[in-house]
Amino acid sequence: KNQVEQSPQSLIILEGKNCTLQCNYTVSPFSNLRWYKQDTGRGPVSLTIMTFSENTKSNGRYTATLDADTKQSSLHITASQLSDSASYICVVSAYVGGSQGNLIFGKGTKLSVKP
């Protein structure tokens, strides 16, 4: 069964600190992995996307890694800011015939950055 598991479920850090969010998946055949940021009351916004051949991708203070062998990804946030407080969702795509439903969403990690 295709699944995406994220940890931790929630995380509280102090402003300026770094943190790492984890994503483990059992999705086959794998196409790509994306991290989304979802602010409270808003829709998700894509941060990074990685295909099978990529093992790291950065977007400003966000760096995502992918280990396709162990089926794990991480999102590292450097020098956190209050505006980083949000839910971070890991989404894995599988190649599926002609039908949609090939996006498997994790439940997200809720990050709170405190001053």
Next chain:
Amino acid sequence: GAGVSQSPSNKVTEKGKDVELRCDPISGHTALYWYRQSLGQGLEFLIYFQGNSAPDKSGLPSDRFSAERTGGSVSTLTIQRTQQEDSAVYLCASSLRRDRGGAETQYFGPGTRLLVL
């Protein structure tokens, strides 16, 4: 240009009533998606449109749920005879096209928060 917009932003209804949720995708985007996000749960795929047709309705939870898209643009999601378990945030997303590998970027709207009393 404008992003994906959804209306209403919030909807409170009584059990048994019908509701209509609207999505205006980004202009020129041919693919449109509806998702449901329940409290503490991940996004749940409902239905996908390519143009005006819906090749994949597999995510609709029951026959009380239906959706249509007209003119390759605006879409409405209709929930008939609402139940309390329908309470959730309903998110719409659009993308320029639909890629089988899921590599296309989906742009999400702010969602409609539905509460069924």
